[in-house]
Amino acid sequence: MAHPQIKQATLRDIADEVGVSYQTVWRVVNDHPNVAKATRSRVQRAVEELDYRPHRAAQMLTTGRSYILQLVIFEYGHSDRLPAILHWGREYGYSIIVTELEVPPTAASVRSVLRETSQMIDGLLFLMPYPHLNYDDLSDLCQGRPFVVVNTKLGSKMPSVVFDQWNGARSAVSHLIDLGHREIAEISGPLDHFDGAMRHRAWEVFLGNNGLEPSLTAAGDFSVCSGYLCAGQILAQKRPFTALFVGNDTMALGALRALHEAGLRIPQDVSVVGFDDIPIAAYFDPPLTTMRQDFEALGRESIEYLVSRIGNLDVPIQQRVLYPELVIRKSTQQNPV
Amino acid sequence: MAHPQIKQATLRDIADEVGVSYQTVWRVVNDHPNVAKATRSRVQRAVEELDYRPHRAAQMLTTGRSYILQLVIFEYGHSDRLPAILHWGREYGYSIIVTELEVPPTAASVRSVLRETSQMIDGLLFLMPYPHLNYDDLSDLCQGRPFVVVNTKLGSKMPSVVFDQWNGARSAVSHLIDLGHREIAEISGPLDHFDGAMRHRAWEVFLGNNGLEPSLTAAGDFSVCSGYLCAGQILAQKRPFTALFVGNDTMALGALRALHEAGLRIPQDVSVVGFDDIPIAAYFDPPLTTMRQDFEALGRESIEYLVSRIGNLDVPIQQRVLYPELVIRKSTQQNPV
DNA sequence: CTCTGCATTGTGAACCATCACATCGAATCA
DNA sequence: TGATTCGATGTGATGGTTCACAATGCAGAG
Numbered sequence: 001m002a003h004p005q006i007k008q009a010t011l012r013d014i015a016d017e018v019g020v021s022y023q024t025v026w027r028v029v030n031d032h033p034n035v036a037k038a039t040r041s042r043v044q045r046a047v048e049e050l051d052y053r054p055h056r057a058a059q060m061l062t063t064g065r066s067y068i069l070q071l072v073i074f075e076y077g078h079s080d081r082l083p084a085i086l087h088w089g090r091e092y093g094y095s096i097i098v099t100e101l102e103v104p105p106t107a108a109s110v111r112s113v114l115r116e117t118s119q120m121i122d123g124l125l126f127l128m129p130y131p132h133l134n135y136d137d138l139s140d141l142c143q144g145r146p147f148v149v150v151n152t153k154l155g156s157k158m159p160s161v162v163f164d165q166w167n168g169a170r171s172a173v174s175h176l177i178d179l180g181h182r183e184i185a186e187i188s189g190p191l192d193h194f195d196g197a198m199r200h201r202a203w204e205v206f207l208g209n210n211g212l213e214p215s216l217t218a219a220g221d222f223s224v225c226s227g228y229l230c231a232g233q234i235l236a237q238k239r240p241f242t243a244l245f246v247g248n249d250t251m252a253l254g255a256l257r258a259l260h261e262a263g264l265r266i267p268q269d270v271s272v273v274g275f276d277d278i279p280i281a282a283y284f285d286p287p288l289t290t291m292r293q294d295f296e297a298l299g300r301e302s303i304e305y306l307v308s309r310i311g312n313l314d315v316p317i318q319q320r321v322l323y324p325e326l327v328i329r330k331s332t333q334q335n336p337v
Numbered sequence: 338m339a340h341p342q343i344k345q346a347t348l349r350d351i352a353d354e355v356g357v358s359y360q361t362v363w364r365v366v367n368d369h370p371n372v373a374k375a376t377r378s379r380v381q382r383a384v385e386e387l388d389y390r391p392h393r394a395a396q397m398l399t400t401g402r403s404y405i406l407q408l409v410i411f412e413y414g415h416s417d418r419l420p421a422i423l424h425w426g427r428e429y430g431y432s433i434i435v436t437e438l439e440v441p442p443t444a445a446s447v448r449s450v451l452r453e454t455s456q457m458i459d460g461l462l463f464l465m466p467y468p469h470l471n472y473d474d475l476s477d478l479c480q481g482r483p484f485v486v487v488n489t490k491l492g493s494k495m496p497s498v499v500f501d502q503w504n505g506a507r508s509a510v511s512h513l514i515d516l517g518h519r520e521i522a523e524i525s526g527p528l529d530h531f532d533g534a535m536r537h538r539a540w541e542v543f544l545g546n547n548g549l550e551p552s553l554t555a556a557g558d559f560s561v562c563s564g565y566l567c568a569g570q571i572l573a574q575k576r577p578f579t580a581l582f583v584g585n586d587t588m589a590l591g592a593l594r595a596l597h598e599a600g601l602r603i604p605q606d607v608s609v610v611g612f613d614d615i616p617i618a619a620y621f622d623p624p625l626t627t628m629r630q631d632f633e634a635l636g637r638e639s640i641e642y643l644v645s646r647i648g649n650l651d652v653p654i655q656q657r658v659l660y661p662e663l664v665i666r667k668s669t670q671q672n673p674v
Numbered sequence: 675c676t677c678t679g680c681a682t683t684g685t686g687a688a689c690c691a692t693c694a695c696a697t698c699g700a701a702t703c704a
Numbered sequence: 705t706g707a708t709t710c711g712a713t714g715t716g717a718t719g720g721t722t723c724a725c726a727a728t729g730c731a732g733a734g
Contacts, residue, residue: 008456053452053456055398055456056456056457057394057395057397057398057403057456057457058394058398060394060397061392061394061395061398066394066457067453068434068457070432079416079419082416082419082435083437086435086436086437087437090436090450090453093453095407095434095436095453095454095457096434096435097405097432097433097434097435098419098423098433098434098435099423099427099432100420100423100424113427115390116404116427116430116432117432119345119390119392119393119394120393120394120403120405120432223616224616224617224619224620225619225620227620228620250617253617253620254620256622257620257621257622260622279560279561280561280587280590282561282562283561283562283564283565283590283591283594284594285593285594285597285622
């Protein structure tokens, strides 16, 4: 009825059962040579029968390895990146402790989390697209524990896995230019956010490179609400534009709403491109042209890299780069002019 | 440069530093009486200086407590429930290992996760709105470790925390009836999902109670895509309806799109009510009338209940119920008839 | 028939915090 | 003053796994 408090079998239990020493059992469990075949199979049967599994705490105490990773999240729209990280963590044999911290990241907040967990984790993953903490800060905070940063600055010297926001944004803007648009407005993400800033800068530069004026812009915070408000600000300037590049899909949803309310048709009056390709983007009104990011690959690469650094401290510090991909739907069309 | 592999101070290190026994240090750290004031403060200074913290693995080995919980997720739209759970876990001093499993839940899949983690966690939280595993199954799988189920069936005998979907759905439907609607269609969630089924059943019953015909319905799977398709199915029946109750906001988004494409105006031609009040619901076209669920409270209650069960196995098995709340926006209006 | 070599098995100590118990000295009471 | 109590501190063993090393037994070489 109540909690039976089931007692886990230990090495000694198995040893007593079979009539050998715990060391012999240990050798069988850990696939060491020098155990007689007959002994080995007897031990294996007992292990099976008593459902022996090495006690993680004891293992942790002697080896210093816990097979637990910690994921520290600072992102708003993190939820799309999470499943792949969890999945690949398991795939590599690690459990993942997830911690969410307030934006912006501070050394103090990270320190206070790590005080509680640092002793029981093998490595850290920071989902932290912000410039507030650099490599030295993190190295210091992690006290020698391996870490990998997901979504940091393209070109950063940290051990990291990132999407190439620069070329991603370029693809988005090029798509609009190729369609003949000359007045391309922008709703950027927050400029203290690496992705937001990089996408904004790319918009600015590629417009300039094409002899266009990168001036009609407003900065949001990636929320649907800010997308709505920024679109309002842009419309309030009463300057003509036939295309709008939005820093992420969520803001694009807010922007679509504001444009509709202003009586503008998408894409006939304004072509809109988003960024991320969140699952619902294909169901916006109209379905959104956007930049897809392969979060599955992001999770896999992040875990793989972190685990390899845990296994061997000499794995070089590098940045692994993934590339976004343009997905054309119904929110963009040829400029009728 | 490389990993300095910083050595954590132990009880003995502090003891040697101060010139007392490890036991005395232990007493100071654990706030036990019977330590001379002078000794206590000398020890405290050394603890401070060497940044001593009890080694979690060793603590775990002797006490059997890890201060780690495991959250097992089976939900599609789990992302809105997660932050509050993580937050309140920390608040109560627990780290949380998050694991995502495929729907539907099976004993085998849960067992395989617990094989890896069960030895190092103090309790489990199942986010599992499915009937596949009952109390006995879970008790068996958890082997006496305390657990709490989030989002299970209203009225279930499991230790659980749930929203009252029945009264929530009744509020939504009543709102439509109060507005004078007589033909109320429905897009339900999956019927093997507790929330989906309960909301559907409530729609059915309350329409019947009001002398209305609960026949125009289609079942989706909570995805935006299914919302779009189900709306199409309903429209294809060419039967009149002036209101639509949708099983969650995400499907409502898909449905809005389908209704728009069919040339129907919201709310002039059709009033729409969703469920969940996800953050973007206020930015749909039009802003969605929906049922809000307080996920913050859900997280707090779940953690509080689980932690109390960990502390005292005699805490009674109960179901804690939270109530959704109607949020009226622009997608519903008086039936013009 | 002894000695070396090797496969097989076992012993002891370490990791670090915890808990039960032992010791010591000083203060209290009869 | 001797017995008792109590506060302050220390010792020893425990938990389960891991690792270095010791011990045993048997084979083949000399």
